Amino acid sequence: MTAQPTPTVVLVHGAFADASSWTGVIKELKNDGISVIAPPNPLRGLASDAAYIASVAGQTDGPVVLVGHSYGGAVISVAGAAENVAGLVYVAAYVTEEGESLGELQDRYPLSPLGSNLTEWTYPVEGAEPAVEFTVEAEAFPEIFAADVPAAVTEVLAVAQRPLAAVAFTEKAATAAWHTKPSWALVAGADQAINPDVQRFGAERAGAAVVELDGASHAVAVSRPKEVADLIRDAVRATV
Template sequence: MAKENPVTDRANSGGAVPASRADNVVLVHGAYADGSSWSGVIALLQQAGMSVTAVQNPLTSLDDDAAATIRALDLQSGPTVLVGHSWAGTVISQTGGHPRVSALVYVAARAPEAGEDYGALAGTFPSAPASAGLVHSPDGFAQLSEEAFVNDFANGVDPGEAKVLYAVQGRISDTLFASRTTEAAWQTKPCWYAISREDRTTDPDLERFLAKRMNATQIELDSGHLSLVTHPREIADLILEAAGRPVGKR
């Protein structure tokens, strides 16, 4: 059976949630990345008249990443859509209770319950290939090998661009993924979720489970883990929808 258009292939287990008008967006990057991974999305959101801030996470601990995100949220002038990719789903779940956050958008992202052992949850789904390419250094940090980054983390990205992203990848603390949240903002804020059908970093069925659990408005994209790079228009449109802005009108 033919796949539906990725923009209209959407679902919401509890019915569509009306979006509050927001003029601001804060984008939070995941592990093995930095703020530049949002470049294509940023340009489209700015063209649509949004004020955009990209957080630069230290990736040293959940507390450190949450603090960087809170600093960005504190600077916003009004209602703000908070967006997280991959690991940053944990960060926005922890920080999304901020009073300026009007909506949450998850992009192939983690979304733990407060106090949940996310690693144990993920372990109930098939292991994603990218994790096999993790390289640890003696100082307590880790990164993906070039092969794992280009072929698994950035599958579907132009190979030349993937190598550039590999060069600027954020190294993570060995203990980062063991962090547990104390909050789950998705329980109280309206949520949107972009699932990547061809993800080789997070199992797509895990993404579907998380999106359903948070009662998110969902889209599915024929994309690898970096849909924000390969499908910036679809991701920007999802963010604009969460911001109560016109989609497809530039």
């Protein structure tokens, strides 16, 4: 029996971050000869963001393993319906069901400190009223987002945030690819941005293979890239 091609890993960042948050994970995977793409996640709304990531996957030769951090988990749950997606990996992420919004998922459990430490902004929309977007308050960012990351790094991350459109919290997922694709999940045990119970619930509902890292913050891909890469390697090996 002929082995299938080794999947390309597509890393999808979440809110309040960019693709550079995967730097350590990228180094780990490339050292193992695994092909990696880390595209920008537009952060403008679940349907449009998922369509963009599905387009990236669809233009990638061979099978793809989608990896989503935080809000990126909701994005890959929808984008993962693309035909060449072979597996899904959730990293400190929302694992949404079809017809469910981020708000509905996180409201199942006590809210994290994130919601009360957001700054509201607006951005122009052609032909319409300005739309709302959010960032994390800079002073609260280190504790909420990256408590196990060196202070010098969190200072940079806090001022380099990419905002998330407010509509992303209420827009319902059009599908849930984990119903038909194998999945893996990493739970960040000390996450102050997404309640770890929300992560556990979504992962268990999806039937994901789960790894939990005690003491890990929401920025687990920055603070513990080897452990994140290890889980992604498991997914790559399982889908070959």
